[in-house]
Amino acid sequence: MKQKKFRTEHQQFVVEGVKVVKELLLSPYKVDAVYVLGEVADEIAAMSSVVPSIITEQQLQKISNLETPNNVLALASIPQSSFSFQQVKNKLSLALDTINDPGNLGTIIRTAAWFAMDTIICSPNTTDAWSHKTVQAAMGALFRTNVVYADLKKVVQEFNSAQTPVYATTLDGTDIYKTTLSPNGLIVIGSESHGVSPELLALINTKLLIPSFSSGAAESLNAAVAAGVVCGEFRRRVHSR
């Protein structure tokens, strides 16, 4: 389960720790197995649809990805969902183009959940949302978010055909604070090192810049922080109406 090929083959992934496993158990995800230390067994069993297997600390240490395993480990099925324009056309969704860092992806999923953006469309080369690091960094938000992998060019073309707005964050975009923002549509966030890929960018009408207020130094924003600032600004506009 620690390797992507096993996750792909079995379509299962691992969730660890009392807090995150509880969020899993409360979610619509299918839980296949739960391994638990005796001290939290009753608490977890009360929430779980499968009967937890009680294991020892030594056994947990062996199967855990964490340096300090935290009482419970669950095995769940990766949801088999695919992109549907009909489901998102009236909402605000996020698309991620080549996000490589698992921790960053998890933080972006958490951020999207905070701002009630419930669909995240990842480019096929974005890092695996069900990897250990991403699952733990997302802190339960993954289970409340519809994460799908799809060809972003096709996705953007569907939005374009339906005249539903698509935005990209770029370093040469128009000042987000001075641009009209729609309450629905798609926001594309690019990789930290290369931004949104040129072929994808060519299909996108509105390019947004988060203005840097610094005096010309070579500053950059972390992709998750950029996602937070952009999502916050979209939500503020609707909120302030």
Added chain:
Amino acid sequence: MKQKKFRTEHQQFVVEGVKVVKELLLSPYKVDAVYVLGEVADEIAAMSSVVPSIITEQQLQKISNLETPNNVLALASIPQSSFSFQQVKNKLSLALDTINDPGNLGTIIRTAAWFAMDTIICSPNTTDAWSHKTVQAAMGALFRTNVVYADLKKVVQEFNSAQTPVYATTLDGTDIYKTTLSPNGLIVIGSESHGVSPELLALINTKLLIPSFSSGAAESLNAAVAAGVVCGEFRRRVHSR
């Protein structure tokens, strides 16, 4: 140099990689030594006030903190600066209460630099800004930012005495989008797990909340993302005037 006790004793820290070392060499920081592979020696020497020592890949591998060392490693002096209210009273500054994660601290420093907040005041128990992980995550922004460690209660009291606004981000604050924000003052960001400490919070008049737009789930925001959303909103207000 990999351990805090050595950094404290020698008041030096390590910077790695061509991009970040170049930012160091362009900054006011005192550089004490530069170790470089032959292939980038001329490029680095042209920018450096100290003569770089040319080393082999094997030697670099030995002294590097990175899994894949990147051509150059520099040793620089930790600046000996302390908090001065006079220097910041007309600016917007950031205070960090108990940020434990080195990567998060680096990302916050990067975010502050983007939004031109040039002073960051860390509580004494905030993780070391000159640790390897923080330096690398800050991506050069550390060298353009005045990072000081100080007792935040005393700092807040100085702001209060001078009637300069202090803001804290909390989960029971007033909606940031509906609160008057000052172009100068101090923004206090708390730890992810415990927020701003109660004793400090008791001294702070304005508590701000980034509204979650989700329907009541147990969402939370990463501390660096929260810092980005808050700093962006303060800057937007001044910008939109």
